Amino acid sequence: MAKRGVKLDYAYCLGKVIGAQGIADKELVDLSAKVAQVHQRLGEQRQAGDLGFMDLPDQPAQLLETILEEAARLSSIADDLVVLGIGGSALGATAVDMALKGALRYAQPAGPGGMRLFVADNSDPRFFGSLLDRVDLERTAFAVISKSGSTAETMSQFLVVKELLERRLGKEETLRRLVFITDPAKGNLRLIAKEEPVPILSVPPNVGGRYSVLSPVGLLPLACAGHDIQALLAGAGAMAEACASPELEKNPAYMLAALNYGFYQRGRNVLVMMPYATDLFGLAQWFAQLWAESLGKAQSLDGSTVNLGQTPVAAVGATDQHSQLQLYMEGPQDKLIMFLTLGNYGRDLSIPDLYPRIDALSYLGGRSLAELVQAEARATAAALASQGRPSYSLRLPAIGPEVLGEVIYLLELATVMTGGLLNINPLDQPGVELSKKLSYGLMGRKGFEAEAKQMRSLDAGDQYLI
Numbered sequence: 001m002a003k004r005g006v007k008l009d010y011a012y013c014l015g016k017v018i019g020a021q022g023i024a025d026k027e028l029v030d031l032s033a034k035v036a037q038v039h040q041r042l043g044e045q046r047q048a049g050d051l052g053f054m055d056l057p058d059q060p061a062q063l064l065e066t067i068l069e070e071a072a073r074l075s076s077i078a079d080d081l082v083v084l085g086i087g088g089s090a091l092g093a094t095a096v097d098m099a100l101k102g103a104l105r106y107a108q109p110a111g112p113g114g115m116r117l118f119v120a121d122n123s124d125p126r127f128f129g130s131l132l133d134r135v136d137l138e139r140t141a142f143a144v145i146s147k148s149g150s151t152a153e154t155m156s157q158f159l160v161v162k163e164l165l166e167r168r169l170g171k172e173e174t175l176r177r178l179v180f181i182t183d184p185a186k187g188n189l190r191l192i193a194k195e196e197p198v199p200i201l202s203v204p205p206n207v208g209g210r211y212s213v214l215s216p217v218g219l220l221p222l223a224c225a226g227h228d229i230q231a232l233l234a235g236a237g238a239m240a241e242a243c244a245s246p247e248l249e250k251n252p253a254y255m256l257a258a259l260n261y262g263f264y265q266r267g268r269n270v271l272v273m274m275p276y277a278t279d280l281f282g283l284a285q286w287f288a289q290l291w292a293e294s295l296g297k298a299q300s301l302d303g304s305t306v307n308l309g310q311t312p313v314a315a316v317g318a319t320d321q322h323s324q325l326q327l328y329m330e331g332p333q334d335k336l337i338m339f340l341t342l343g344n345y346g347r348d349l350s351i352p353d354l355y356p357r358i359d360a361l362s363y364l365g366g367r368s369l370a371e372l373v374q375a376e377a378r379a380t381a382a383a384l385a386s387q388g389r390p391s392y393s394l395r396l397p398a399i400g401p402e403v404l405g406e407v408i409y410l411l412e413l414a415t416v417m418t419g420g421l422l423n424i425n426p427l428d429q430p431g432v433e434l435s436k437k438l439s440y441g442l443m444g445r446k447g448f449e450a451e452a453k454q455m456r457s458l459d460a461g462d463q464y465l466i
């Protein structure tokens with residue numbers, strides 16, 4: 001079995017540790033039976049080819065070659081890569097790049113470590129316009145990533161960039177700076193690539209956007225940024241092996257799912273992901289999409305209306321101890337906290353003993369910032385537990401590509417298992433369609449005249465205070 005580093009510590013979920021708010025041994029036994037049933041269903045779904053994300057750790061060597069070659073081509077002509085993509089076509093690459101290069105990565109010049117990766121995941125013109133002002137268009141490549149090939153934000157950015165590049169550099173140089181990542185058979189990017197020779201990579205049809213970070217969607221930008229995508233996949237593969245058992249006590253993804261489900265059943269409607277590392281904030285935002293779109297559903301699999309879902313919150317420790325913790329400690333008993341802790345920060349700063357006579361400072365002297373932030377993570381979980389407030393911790397030995405691959409796979413499988421326990425479909429997102437259609441109506445898209453009309457009637461209710 002491949003070596004694995006991530007550990008799940010769930011002591012502060014247990015009734016015998018935190019009291020009545022915790023999960024009792026008997027409940028774990030019941031959960032275990034439910035999990036075994038869903039495991040069987042997931043096996044059937046996998047057989048039927050519906051759970052494509054589970055195959056991503058083992059992609060054909062040929063595909064990885066192609067990704068690495070395309071990354072080498074782009075980095076030979078450009079210093080910066082701008083991803084035009086949103087949601088599942090953006091958050092995974094951001095999460096891994098931010099984790100590995102650091103939250104301050106944009107301040108570093110591009111260099112031998114790979115291209116600088118900008119992820120333009122908003123049609124907000126202030127943001128996108130200033131990004132375009134900032135990069136040197138001659139030394140910038142653009143990855144247009146959209147599984148559907150029709151997402152308005154991404155496609156409008158593409159149109160803006162294409163015209164800008166063509167005006168500045170001419171058609172041939174423009175096409176050299178582009179790469180498309182989309183569905184293998186359909187969509188507008190496929191259509192365009194038939195006419196214009198833009199390199200194109202495929203998103204497997206059975207992998208939805210929010211489960212696609214380990215497909216070319218995440219792998220190409222990450223390879224361009226100089227990250228070890230093979231190590232990322234190896235980590236995911238090691239976690240897949242560790243999550244093969246149908247038994248709750250032997251499967252960390254299933255235990256995570258069972259805890260989330262068990263606490264949701266007890267009214268814990270909010271799941272806070274709080275890594276004790278600023279560089280992991282992107283991972284918390286990636287997880288927020290995974291959890292929200294997968295589990296927020298109106299209908300159960302039997303067709304009844306259920307309106308289920310646990311609200312994900314992205315937080316970061318120790319920062320949010322000074323912002324949100326008051327609510328977590330004393331607010332409604334409706335939250336479950338998932339901490340991510342690091343055994344090793346990869347660097348450390350020792351704290352000098354500059355004021356030995358000031359007690360409130362001298363205890364810090366001679367210690368280090370890693371010791372402080374690790375103590376804060378432990379203290380926060382313990383403080384919550386002392387008030388009967390549950391949490392669990394994913395303990396990461398350090399931040400690295402293997403570990404991130406492990407965490408990504410773990411959370412994806414846990415999400416699908418939780419969906420199974422809730423008896424909803426964790427792979428679709430029907431609720432996001434109406435606002436898209438109404439926007440099409442507002443923007444005058446052909447075929448959406450009814451939505452334009454619907455929009456006029458919905459708009460009529462404006463009531464301004466000032």
Ligand SMILES: O=P(O)(O)OC[C@H]1O[C@H](O)[C@H](O)[C@@H](O)[C@@H]1O
Nearest residue numbers: 087088089146147148151209432
């Ligand atoms: O990759 P795309 O087809 O452009 O989709 C981008 C995103 O758009 C949507 O509205 C979905 O809710 C997301 O799940 C998806 O990741």
